[in-house]
Structures are given as C-alpha cells and as structure tokens.
Amino acid sequence: MTSILTNSSAMAALSTLRSISSDMESTQGRISSGLRVGSASDNAAYWSIATTMRSDNKALSTVQDALGLGAAKTDTAYTGLNAAIDVVSEIKAKLVAAREPGVDKTKIDKEITELKNQLVSTATSASFSGENWLYNDSTTAIGTKEMVGSFTRSASGSVSVGILEFDAATSVLIDTVDSDNGQLTKAIEVEQGANVGTGTANGTYYLVLASGGTAPTGADSISLTSSTSSEDIDGMISAVDAMLTSLTDSAATLGATNKRISMQDDFMADLMDVIDKGVGRLVDADMNEESTRLKALQTQQQLGIQALSIANSDSQNILSLFR
Template sequence: MTSILTNSAAMAALSTLRSINDSMETTQGRVSSGLRVETAADNAAYWSIATTMKSDNKALSTVQDALGLGAAKTDTAYTGLDNAIDVISEIKAKLVAAREPGVDKTKIDKEITELKNQLVSTAQSASFSGENWLYNDTATPLGTKEMVGSFTRSSAGTVSVGVLEFDASTSVLIDTQDSANGQLTKAVAVAQPDGATAATTANATYHLILAAGGTAPTGSILIALTATTADDDIEGMISAVDAMLTSLTDAAATLGATNTRISMQDEFMADLMDVIDKGVGRLVDADMNEESTRLKALQTQQQLGIQSLSIANSNSENILSLFR
C-alpha cells in the first residue's frame, strides 16, 4: 500500500542513517582521541582499571624523583667520605714518617694540622638539600635516614610506601655537641708499646679532631705532635688513626651499597612504569588501523543511506504523476 501520510521506506532509511551516524560519531571520537575507552560509559571495568593504574604511575613517577633526591644525598655523603679517607690515609703516612728518628716533628705537625682543617672543611661541605650526614652541629644525634624507594598496591587494594635506610650515625665525622658521636672526634682506645718495660703494651685513647665549641673526650689525647712526642705515643696515634680509617671504610662501603640499591631501584621503577603504560594501552587505546578502516566503511554506508532516503522520499513525488 502506498500512503502519502506514512512513508515506511523513508522511515526505515532514516533509522538506518541515524544508526550509521551514531557509529561514525563513536569512531571519529576514537580516531581523534586515540582511545576506545575514554569515559566510564565506554567500558566501566576497563576505565576503572586504567584510571587506577594511571594514578599509580603518577605515584611511581614521584618515587623516581625521591630516588633521585636520595641518590644525590648518598652521592654527596660518599664523596665526602671518600675524600676524608684519602686525607686520613695521608695523616697516617705523616705519623709513620714522624716515627723515623731525627725528623722534625713540629713541621710534620703543621702538615697534620692542615690536613685536619681539610677534614673539617670536607665534613661541613658535604651537604645536600639541607642534610649533612658527615657533620652534626645540633643537639640531636644523626640516626637512620630514610629515602622513599617504592610504591606498592596489594591484592586487597591497599597501598604502601617503601623506604631505603642508611644509618648516618656511622658516617658522622664530626659532632660538635657530643664528641662521642663523631668518628674523628670520639675517643679511640688502642694498645701501644710501653717503653718502660720491654715487650709490653699500655692502653691509651686518642681523638683526631677537637670540634670548634666542642669538648674533648674525657681522658683522651689529641693526635698532635711536638718535638718531645715519644715514639710509643706516635705508634699509638698510628693505631688510632688506622682504627678510624677502618670505621670510615666500612661506612663508605655501606653507603656505596645503598647507592647501588638506589640506582637499581630507579631503573626498576622506570621499567615498571613502561610496563604499566603498555598494559593500560592494551585496555583503552584504539587500534587506529581498525578504526580508520571502519570510518571509511561508515562514510560509504552514510552516502548509501542518504541515497536510499532520497529514493524513499521521491516515491511520494511519483504519486503526483497519477493525477496528471
């Protein structure tokens, strides 16, 4: 039946054209944004997962920044320790030279004094971002230092921040408030030869530096030379400096291991962020090859739909010819 009031063919063509236009709008949105899941309405589950993982990746990026800051602090402290070890080795060599009969001990003491000044300068300069792990002039002793090292999400959805730790009390060279907390200001007990009795030793304690404003350890002798310094005392000083050198070497080794751990963690964070980005991309990114092909097909369908609608509308015009 042909009716001038109801054009079923035009209605069907119009419905098809609307469906094609809707599909084109969706495809064009994917092509322009590069995403097949852009909002929760597209796919609530995938959108939720992707949003959470993108948020976690931002947290991981912040962890990377924190690791960079931690690496800078450990690098600074290690550089200071490494320099201090070289200087203390030089002091040890000067003391060994002072043990030789006939040398001018007062001249050697002047060299040792300058080397001590260099140690103080090194300790004071080894500061980064307001933190100094080699020099402490506060009433609070340096303790364990924490550096943000990881961000994790458990299977239950709870999140936590992991930290890397370094015991800075082992690396403090000079403590102006409490000499016992500084590797170079504290008293070091050694056994030295006792010239009064053959083949015997005597206990003695020495400290290398007396910090400005600080108090010398009780009963401890400052490592310094005079023209009358006894050979036994020099040997005791050598033993004390060697003990300090051993302690600082251990601290530098621990600090170096911590620095290596930070570097490894930083590389892992970078790889983890890349993997998460890839995983999120698999969930929400659009396949541009597929979308471009679909868009081309929809454009063709749209043209055919418009042509079909035009043909359906022309049927009403054909009825006029029956009345001529």
C-alpha cells in the same frame, strides 16, 4: 501497499542513516582522542582499571623524584666520606714518616694540622638540601635517615609506601656536642709499646677537635712535638688505622645504599613504562582499525543518503498516476 501518509521505506532508510551517523560520531571520537575507552560508559571495567593505574603512575613518578633526592643526599655524603678517607690516609702516612729517626716532627705536625683543617672543611661542606650526614652541631644525635623508595598496591587494593633507611650515625665524622658520636672526634683506645698484643689498651687518642667541641675525657690529640716518643707515634698510627677501618665500613654501607637507590630508580622507570603499556592495551584505540571503520561508515552514509532520497521520491511518483 503504497501510502502517501506513511513512507515505510523512508523511515527505514532514515533509521539506518541515524545508526550510521552515531557510529561515525563514536569512531571520530576515538580517532580524535586516540582512546577506545575514553569514559566509563565505553567500558566501565577497563575505564576503572585504567584510571586507577594512571593514578598509581603519578604516585610512582613522585617516588622517582624522591629517589632522586635520596640519591643526591647519599652521593654527597659518600663524596665527603671518600675525601675524608683520603685525608686520613695521608695523616697515617705522615705519622709513619714521623717514625723515621731524625725527622723534624714539628714540621710534620704542621702538615697534619692542615690535614685536620681539611677534614673539618670536608665534613661541614658535605651538605645537600640542608642535610649533612657527616657533621653534627645539634644537641640531637643524627639517627636513621629515611628515604621514600617505592609505592605498592596489594591484591586487596590497599596501598603502601616503602622506605629505604640509612643509619647516618655511622657516617658522622665530627660531632661538636658529643665527641663520642663522631668518627674523628671520639676516643680510640689502642695497645702500644709493651702492651701490643696483650689485649690491654694503654693509649687513647682522638684526631679532630671541632670548633666549640670538647675533647674526649682522658684522650690525647693526635699531634706531634719534638719530644713525642716512638711508642706514642705507634699508638697514634694504630688509632688512625682504626678510624680508617671505621670510615671504610661506613663508606661501603653508604655506597651500597646509593647503589640500591640507583637500581630502584631504574626499576621505577621501567615499571612506569610497563604500566603505561598495560593501560594502553586496555583503552587505546587501534588507529588502523578506526580509520578503516571510518572509511566504511562514510561509504555506508553515502549509500544511506541515496536510499533515503530514493524512498522520498516514491511518493512523488504517485502523482503520475493522477495525470
């Protein structure tokens, strides 16, 4: 039946054209944004996962910044410790040289004094962002230092921040308040003279006395005079060697912590990349597919317009029946 009131063909063609236009709008949106799932209405599950993981990636980026700060602090402390080890080794060598008969011990002592000043300078300079793990002039002892190391999300959805720790008390070289807390200011008991090998200490020495600090009770300074005995020099050498051992252990621990931070930083960078790729697989648009779909829709749109034009012309053809 042909009706001039109801054009079924035109209505069908118009409906098809509207559907094609809607699909084109969606496809163009994907092409312009690059996202297959750009909002919750596109795919609620994928959008929720992607939004959460993007948020976690921002947290991981902050963790990476914190790791960089931790690495800078440990690098600074390690550099200072390493320099201190070199200086203490030099002091040990000077004491061994003082053991030589006929050597002017007072001149060697002047060299040792300058080396001590260098140790103080090294300890006070090893500071980063206001933190110094080698020098303490506070009434509060330097304790364990914490550094943000990770951000994790459990299977239940709860989140937590991982912490890396370093006991900075082991790296303090100089403590001006409590000399016992400093590797170079504390008293070192040694066996010397007839007591060597007996297990009974009969000599106590310290290396550095910081400005404003108090010498350990009952301990002698590692310094030389023209009358310093060979027995005392041997005791000083033993004390300095014990300090070297302690400093080496502390530097090794600090170096291991620094390596851990470096490895964690690399892992964080890789993890962020993997998460980005995973989110991309969920929500990113395949541009090859979308461009092909757009071409097809453009063709369909042209055909739809042509079909609508033909359907609209049918009613005009009725006029020829009345001529």
